Amino acid sequence: MAVGIEEQGSKFITTEAIKNQDGEQKIWDAFRSTFADRNCIGYWRYPIFSKAGEIRKEPDILIVDREFGVVVIEVKSINIDQIAAINGQQWQLQNTDTTEINPYQQAEHQLRTLISYSDRETALWRKVNGRAIVALPQITTEQWQQKGFDQLPDIPPMIFQDQLGKVALIEQIQQANIVIPGADLEAKNWELLLSVIGGTPVLRKPPRNQVNTTGKTRSNVIDSLREKLYEIDLQQEHIGKEIPPGPQRIRGIAGSGKTVLLCQKAAHMHLKHPDWDIALVFFTRSLYDLITGLLDQWIKRFSCGEMQYDPKTNSKLRVFHAWGAKEQPGLYR
Numbered sequence: 025m026a027v028g029i030e031e032q033g034s035k036f037i038t039t040e041a042i043k044n045q046d047g048e049q050k051i052w053d054a055f056r057s058t059f060a061d062r063n064c065i066g067y068w069r070y071p072i073f074s075k076a077g078e079i080r081k082e083p084d085i086l087i088v089d090r091e092f093g094v095v096v097i098e099v100k101s102i103n104i105d106q107i108a109a110i111n112g113q114q115w116q117l118q119n120t121d122t123t124e125i126n127p128y129q130q131a132e133h134q135l136r137t138l139i140s141y142s143d144r145e146t147a148l149w150r151k152v153n154g155r156a157i158v159a160l161p162q163i164t165t166e167q168w169q170q171k172g173f174d175q176l177p178d179i180p181p182m183i184f185q186d187q188l189g190k191v192a193l194i195e196q197i198q199q200a201n202i203v204i205p206g207a208d209l210e211a212k213n214w215e216l217l218l219s220v221i222g223g224t225p226v227l228r229k230p231p232r233n234q235v236n237t238t239g240k241t242r243s244n245v246i247d248s249l250r251e252k253l254y255e256i257d258l259q260q261e262h263i264g265k266e267i268p269p270g271p272q273r274i275r276g277i278a279g280s281g282k283t284v285l286l287c288q289k290a291a292h293m294h295l296k297h298p299d300w301d302i303a304l305v306f307f308t309r310s311l312y313d314l315i316t317g318l319l320d321q322w323i324k325r326f327s328c329g330e331m332q333y334d335p336k337t338n339s340k341l342r343v344f345h346a347w348g349a350k351e352q353p354g355l356y357r
Contacts, residue, residue: 034258038068040267040296047101047161048084054188055085055097064089065218065258071265071292071326074134082296083134085159088221090214092197093153093206094138097183098131100160104167112178128180131156132203137328139204142220147213154204155197159183222261223288226321264288267296287315291322291333294341302341305355309345312352316343 036056042049052068059066070086085097102120109116115125135156142148158180160168165184168174181200187193209217219225263274264285276282283306290304306315319341320333335343348354 034262035064036066036068037262037265039071039265039292040069041269042068045101048099050161050188051097051099051159051183052085054193055087058190058193059087059089062089062091063214065221065261067265069296070221071295072134072137073295073327074130074137081130083131086138086221088217090209092155093202093209094135094142094204095155095157095197095200096131096135096138097157097159098127100125100127100158101162102160103162104171107171107173110173110176110179113180127158128156131158131180135203138221141225142217144225145216145220147216148220150205151207151209151213152204152217153202153206155181155200156203157181157183157197157200161185161188223264223322223325226325260285265292267293283311283315284318287318288322290341291319291326295323295326295331298340300340303344303355304342305344305346307346309349312343312345319343 036059038052042052055066065088067083067086069082069084071082073082083096084099087095087097089095102117106117106120107115108118113126113129115127117123117125135154139152139154142152143150160182163184164186166186168182168184173179181196183193183196187196260281265288267289274282274285286304290302293300294302304315304319306312316333316335323331323333333341344355345352346355348356
């Protein structure tokens with residue numbers, strides 16, 4: 025999933041519209057502007073759902089940059105008067121619906137989950153840098169200092185309202201502690217990291233046992249082509265991870281990945297909105313096992329392995345053949 029300069033406008037993926045969140049929108053706009061000319065890809069609400077109390081919470085902003093590695097930004101749109109106290113990593117709030125938050129720990133947990141996926145690739149093991157940062161779009165550096173919060177121990181890397189310009193934003197990221205140390209990525213490893221972030225490993229077939237041979241064999245060539253078959257390009261990344269505000273039509277020739285993207289989108293929507301009733305409808309009976317298998321793989325991926333898909337017990341995400349069969353219900357009967 026290469027990201028070139030010609031794709032600047034599309035390398036930032038807003039997985040769902042940002043509504044009535046001016047502070048969050050301000051931070052996202054600043055990152056898109058600052059990173060527009062860099063070799064990177066960015067996500068608003070990348071679908072990795074970690075447990076946060078009784079709800080599942082995905083990262084606010086994820087930037088994957090060839091120089092900086094993986095950067096997770098937790099955005100807290102609170103004003104300075106709403107912070108009553110800070111004790112270590114615990115923030116006590118007032119005049120809000122939430123009385124206690126731990127923004128840095130949350131970002132770090134999400135970061136470690138993402139790095140764990142890249143570490144499963146032998147070529148990337150311990151080679152990807154990771155940073156976690158807290159962004160406060162409603163608070164200035166001066167306000168923070170006036171409260172004396174800058175003098176407290178264990179304050180995480182921060183981005184304030186007055187640090188959203190290109191130069192200041194890059195400086196804040198450069199100065200942020202590297203939570204997970206890595207190395208400079210070679211071109212092939214950078215491409216591999218982008219594939220991991222896109223979810224390509226979910227689709228890979230298990231490697232076949234092969235007899236050692238020298239040179240290229242027909243089997244080697246087929247396996248190499250099979251690896252390319254499951255790569256997800258940038259346009260597909262938008263389709264699979266964005267939840268549209270209304271109807272959306274996906275068109276493509278046979279074998280272009282429509283079913284894979286539809287399953288990815290359905291799994292994402294289900295985890296993001298578990299109260300929604302979602303029906304995934306298809307017209308070829310032989311696809312039933314494939315679709316339920318893909319849903320299970322994507323749900324495991326997006327939930328960090330904490331959830332799985334069971335069509336017998338999941339009443340909110342249903343898989344239907346259009347007309348059904350004798351032993352299976354369909355959408356229309």
